[in-house]
Amino acid sequence: MTQYEKNKELGNALFKQGLFREAAASYDQLIATQPQNPVGYGNKAMALIKLGEYAQAMQVCQRGLQYASTPEHAAIRAKLQYRLELSQAAMVPAQIPVVEVDELPTGYDRS
Template sequence: MSFDHFKTEGNQYFKEGNYASAIKSYEKCIEINPENPIGYSNKAMALIKANKNQEAVRTCQDGLKRVSKNDATHETIQKKLEYRLELAEKALNKEVPKEVNLVENLVIHEVDSLPKEFAGL
């Protein structure tokens, strides 16, 4: 089967919201033609939708390495990859470990003396 077959298949899965299957189809595109940045771009968007942002960042970076100035569509695909890279990086920055959220939501009260259970600490 061809790159275009798996790309079309992946696009259909993506439209249906089946991001796991879309990712697999786009991975097949990359296996068939690892120098074509379109497979990386499409896979990155599916990864973002699946909330796999760290992998999406790597996929965008891999795709950007394969953008060729000799290709007439290089500017379009480069912009898509850069945009998707930015989306994934922003999402990663918003992902805060649960422990940090607990500390941020901790209420602090002033007291005149320590409770008895803390006196020995």
């Protein structure tokens, strides 16, 4: 088993245990081993999303997309794009309608 495969397995095991920060660190090693392989970027981005670190996840996705341009990378390209959009959406503040000071929005009934 190569160092790349070991780092990927370790990162995936940590991720499954909910140890997202540790998984992200393992995926950093994965990226260091093969920096032009987009898989490490996709995995790290998902760990960062789980940590709520959306801005960093967006950066990781964008870097990974630079290496996901070949036909054999179509699946990881789609995952990176989805994770990028997910992170972007999470960065948008919630739009809460304010009707009147003394009124609740339509559909909000707590009686």
